[in-house]
Amino acid sequence: MSFQTDAKRILRWGLISFYRNTVVSITSxxxxxxxxTVIGMTIFLNAILGFSLAQIESKVDVNVYFYPNVAESQxxxxxxxxxxLPEVASVEYVSQDQALADFxxxxxxxxxxxxxxxxxxxxxxxxVLNIRAKEAGQYESIAKTLDDNSSLxxxxxxxxxxxxxxxxxxxxxxLTGIMRSVQRLGVAITLFFVIISxxxxxxxxxxxxxxxxDEITNMRLVGAENKYIQGPFMIEGVxxxxxxxxxxxxxxxxxTLWLTNNxxxxxxxxxxxxxxxxxxxxLFAILLVSGVLIGMISAWFAIRKxxxx
Amino acid sequence: MIRxxxxxxYFSDRDLSVEDISxxxxxxxxxxxxxxxxxxxxxxxxxxxxxxxxxxxNIWFDDFDVDGLTQSQLPGYxxxxxxxxxxxxLLPNKTAFENVAFAMEAAxxxxxxxxxxxxxxxxxxxxxxxxxxxxxEMSGGERQRLAIARAIINQPEVILADExxxxxxxxxxxxxxxxxxxxxxxxxxxxxxxxxxxxIDALGKRVVTIEKGRIVKDDKHGRHSxx
Numbered sequence: 001m002s003f004q005t006d007a008k009r010i011l012r013w014g015l016i017s018f019y020r021n022t023v024v025s026i027t028s029x030x031x032x033x034x035x036x037t038v039i040g041m042t043i044f045l046n047a048i049l050g051f052s053l054a055q056i057e058s059k060v061d062v063n064v065y066f067y068p069n070v071a072e073s074q075x076x077x078x079x080x081x082x083x084x085l086p087e088v089a090s091v092e093y094v095s096q097d098q099a100l101a102d103f104x105x106x107x108x109x110x111x112x113x114x115x116x117x118x119x120x121x122x123x124x125x126x127x128v129l130n131i132r133a134k135e136a137g138q139y140e141s142i143a144k145t146l147d148d149n150s151s152l153x154x155x156x157x158x159x160x161x162x163x164x165x166x167x168x169x170x171x172x173x174x175l176t177g178i179m180r181s182v183q184r185l186g187v188a189i190t191l192f193f194v195i196i197s198x199x200x201x202x203x204x205x206x207x208x209x210x211x212x213x214d215e216i217t218n219m220r221l222v223g224a225e226n227k228y229i230q231g232p233f234m235i236e237g238v239x240x241x242x243x244x245x246x247x248x249x250x251x252x253x254x255x256t257l258w259l260t261n262n263x264x265x266x267x268x269x270x271x272x273x274x275x276x277x278x279x280x281x282x283l284f285a286i287l288l289v290s291g292v293l294i295g296m297i298s299a300w301f302a303i304r305k306x307x308x309x
Numbered sequence: 310m311i312r313x314x315x316x317x318x319y320f321s322d323r324d325l326s327v328e329d330i331s332x333x334x335x336x337x338x339x340x341x342x343x344x345x346x347x348x349x350x351x352x353x354x355x356x357x358x359x360x361x362x363x364x365x366x367n368i369w370f371d372d373f374d375v376d377g378l379t380q381s382q383l384p385g386y387x388x389x390x391x392x393x394x395x396x397x398x399l400l401p402n403k404t405a406f407e408n409v410a411f412a413m414e415a416a417x418x419x420x421x422x423x424x425x426x427x428x429x430x431x432x433x434x435x436x437x438x439x440x441x442x443x444x445x446e447m448s449g450g451e452r453q454r455l456a457i458a459r460a461i462i463n464q465p466e467v468i469l470a471d472e473x474x475x476x477x478x479x480x481x482x483x484x485x486x487x488x489x490x491x492x493x494x495x496x497x498x499x500x501x502x503x504x505x506x507x508x509i510d511a512l513g514k515r516v517v518t519i520e521k522g523r524i525v526k527d528d529k530h531g532r533h534s535x536x
Contacts, residue, residue: 218398219415222388222392
């Protein structure tokens with residue numbers, strides 16, 4: 001018998017059986033939908049945590065404060081020197097005047113400070129270079145490079161007043177530490193739920209095949225080969241997975257819409273709905289492949305037991 | 310064609326066993342195996358189908374030992390035998406047509422053969438009008454006739470019928486026996502197990518009587534002799 005004929009018959013019996021065993025099919029699809037929703041949630045959670053972590057990391061920078069009397073050209077030299085460091089993503093120059101304006105803006109409600117500043121007459125603030133590294137872990141080496149450069153930071157010709165990395169370091173470290181722990185915990189918890197829900201789906205399919213055990217025996221008695229018995233059940237598993245992945249994907253629209261409206265501010269401005277829209281194809285592919293594999297493998301495992309005898 | 314040579318089978322439950330059975334059945338014979346419930350009739354059928362293995366002894370089908378068949382050889386072997394059970398063992402989610410067609414598909418028949426042969430088999434057992442019905446929509450007699458249609462569809466060399474009329478009313482019983490006789494007349498070996506006296510007497514064919522797992526009588530033109 002040709003492979004094509006076999007495949008066609010197995011596919012046909014699988015689809016007929018799916019259509020006729022309505023209750024079993026609906027139950028299996030529902031269970032599979034729960035599993036796929038958990039898998040989808042894991043993907044969203046990872047995206048949210050990753051985004052939040054990136055947000056926090058992007059807020060971190062190292063500020064180099066210059067003495068007020070340092071010439072702009074000297075600062076320009078330092079800036080280009082820093083820009084050449086491989087770890088540096090960007091360097092922003094804040095002039096003395098800008099620094100004063102920023103300071104005034106920041107303390108606009110504090111009349112006493114502003115009055116004191118006016119009485120001083122001159123601008124006591126030096127220019128600042130705000131440095132952003134490519135990765136959070138690289139700040140230390142950038143700060144160290146500046147500190148170690150004796151001609152800039154030490155002696156009578158020093159032009160750098162201070163590099164504030166040490167003060168920021170502790171809080172940055174703690175924050176990234178917390179975020180990474182949360183991410184790890186999130187992955188562990190969701191992995192746990194993913195495994196549990198896969199097991200539940202597996203058991204649902206196993207139960208469906210258990211109910212058909214007499215039918216399997218009868219098929220064997222009329223001399224059907226294993227592929228003829230196993231094949232249609234695996235096709236059913238594939239159909240469960242396919243339909244459940246579509247349902248799950250549709251369900252995620254209202255879920256992400258609701259989550260976006262309620263949590264956007266909390267998660268540092270990330271729109272889950274937009275993430276859903278941007279990654280729609282990948283999301284569908286992941287859910288579809290997961291669903292189909294879970295359905296097919298569950299059926300294969302569950303039926304193996306009845307074919308051994 | 311079929312030979313049991315000193316076949317003994319013990320289950321953990323010793324009631325369902327056969328002991329030192331030796332029996333030879335030629336091609337084209339119609340043999341009734343009679344005995345009380347638990348005498349070992351069904352065990353003999355299961356042994357012949359390769360569903361259970363003998364504890365000792367050999368069962369020969371033509372020139373090969375049934376016990377020596379591998380898992381992959383069993384389906385091919387079973388397609389040479391058509392089986393009919395007391396509880397019908399039909400596929401509940403398939404229509405009458407599909408039940409018969411499935412056996413043909415399993416035997417690797419083409420779609421054209423299926424479309425042309427299945428209606429004939431259903432006609433032979435008087436079920437043409439029920440082709441689209443599911444087993445749950447049929448009476449006991451109809452289900453058993455469907456089981457027979459499925460059993461004969463691949464033109465097996467042997468038909469094994471295990472208490473085929475056990476669950477049927479007298480009219481259906483009569484119909485089933487007539488169909489089995491017709492199949493035998495066409496040259497197929499038929500082996501049935503039964504404890505229905507009326508069937509045995511009406512057939513007037515070979516009767517093998519077993520009691521407590523042993524053959525106690527083998528009459529060429531037997532009548533029912535159990536008390």
